[in-house]
Amino acid sequence: MTIRTKMTVLFLSIVTVLLLVFCVTIYFLSDVYRQSEFETRLKREALTAATIVFNKEEVSPDLLKILTRNQMTALSKENIVILNAQDKVIYQSGLKNNLYTPSKLEEIKRNEELFWEEGEVEKFGITIKNRARDYLVIVSAVDKYGLSKQHNLAILLSFGSILLIALSAILGRFFTGGLLKPMQQMIKEIDAINASYLSLRLSQRGNKDELGQLAQRFNEMLDRLQIAFHKQRAFVSHASHELRTPLTAITGQIQVSLLANDNMEELRTMAKSVLEDVNQLNILTNNLLELNSIDVDDIRIKASLLNVVDLLLQAKSEVSQKYPESKIILQIDDHEDYLPEIYANESLIFSAFINLIENAVKFASDQTAQVKLLTLQDGIQIKFQNKIYTLVNLNMDVIFDPFIRGANSKNVKGHGVGLSLTKRITDIHKGNLAVNLEESDFVEFILKLPKGSPL
Template identity: 40%
Template structure:
């Protein structure tokens, strides 16, 4: 069932139930008023009969019976019965609609007035006392016109309820459809969005209601998806290009070696060249795998307290073991040992520090990088400084993108993966990575991580 139908039926059921309750209350109140009014009329008939027959100026029963038959205001199927103190009938209007027991007569004498119903007939019994006797007068009749009005009222209420229910159903369906019209527009817009048309966006309404907020959130999600697809396409394209270069070089060298009759020395030189290309390909593949891994959701990365000062010294040792010509100068500020702790993944942080350190060594003419560790406010700040050729200002914004390299590194081996991988690792740790570069001070990478 659609939301429109569900809302329509729910709205109709609530209003219909309220109308039924209102109609029942109205009918019951009208019935009580009719009963009370008719009871007063019966009491008046009984009292009048007693006064005329047994009052101070009494008339004969024959005359009263004649007057009663020709009275214009006589009630439908009216019957008057009068009993004396011995429960003997001293007057009866001539009809025989009613039978009264001795217990009912005693109850009337005890309470003074009693009202009850037998089917449609309503009876009022009153006690009348004169100088000679204690009489019980019973007046009964059928409220034909009252019941007719009640029936007409019931039919009117049922017809009104039925008509109002139809109107409420139609109105509810109209307003529900009008209220859900923006959702139908959203559905129609979503149906047009495909993997090749991620640039399509939902129309955001002028009002800041829930539907407008939903459209805004959906558009924000589409922005993230479009960025992810664009990065994926760029990654695949660049990775394919980068992998093709060493593979082509290896294939070409092997084909040339097979066709040429080289000496053992020449073959050794060729094998060494192929080995270098294979190592380069291995580094590229590892970099691509690492970049793909850190692009996953940060919830799958295990975070524990890590001593950043110890990690800096370990990174220095790793770099010196790989590059014997490297000069790594570490300067650590004076503070409590616990102040260097951050909440993070040790392996990923070690990779990030190694990439920044190795980058400084590669681009520095004297292969020297200076690492400074200090505390600022609630963050730990590391700077990696080298005196290499400055990065052009126009290229600073792109060096953290995958496979992007500055023009100052065209003659230095690399694939443009390390900095993008490092930035992604720092983002996973809720940190910041920035760069400053000019011909005077060289290049400084500044890394900031929140303290544990």
């Protein structure tokens, strides 16, 4: 069942229930009013008949009956009976049928007035005093005119309800179609969006309703998907290029070695070159695997309490072994009240420290890197500085994207993966990684990590 049909059925159900409640209420209120009005008429007839009977010295009983039958206010099938205190009939007009039972007489005496129904016949009894004597007057009749009005009212309400329900169904179908028309257009536009047409967007038309908000959110999601899709394409393209370069070099060197003479020195030199390319290829592969395994939105890391100073010293030692000619200066600003400790994943944080220190060493003009640790109340801050020859023009929007390398990296070995990996590690730990280029001869990466909590 479509939403349009569901909305129409729901709207129709609500209208039907409301109409049913309205019609039943009107009908029963009208019937209550009719009964009340007819009860008043019966009471008036009873009092009129009693007045005539109790003053009958000048009116004979036969003449009284004739007057009663022919009075202009006579009711349909009207019967009147008057009884004395001994329940003996002293006057009766109309049909000679039994208007009462002994129990009803007792009830009239007890309540002084009583109205009741027997089928379509409605009856009224009243106790009247005349010359210190009690009398009972009972009047019965059929409210032919009132019942006819009730019947006509029922027909009118029934046909009116059917007509209104049918009209509501037509109007409900029409208006729900108009309300859902933007959604149908939205479905057509969504069907046109695929991997080849990710730039297409839903029409918002300036609406501020729920459908307009849905279109806005969907377009924002498409923006994120398009960016992710382009990054994925760029990642695959750059990764293919970076992998092809060492593989081509290895292939060429092996081919040359096959054509070379049996000069062991040349073969040894060539083997070292191949080994270096293989090591670079291995590093690149490991970085790609690590980069691919880290997803900021989904990863669940195992955190433990880490001493940042120990990790920095280990990272410094490892980078120093890799770059023996480098100089790494570690400055620790101890705080009396705060310890340089955080809750984080040890292997990931250690990898981030390695990447940032190695990056500072590789691009330093004097192969010197300065690492400054500052302990804060809510975490730590580490600055990684290196001196450069000239100011580097860096695009801050893409500096942390994979395989992005600056103009000063032509003669520096690397693949442009380290900073991207470090940025993802920082984001996982709810930290921040920024670049400061305010000083013309220094590049400074500022890493901030919160205290965190054990996971």
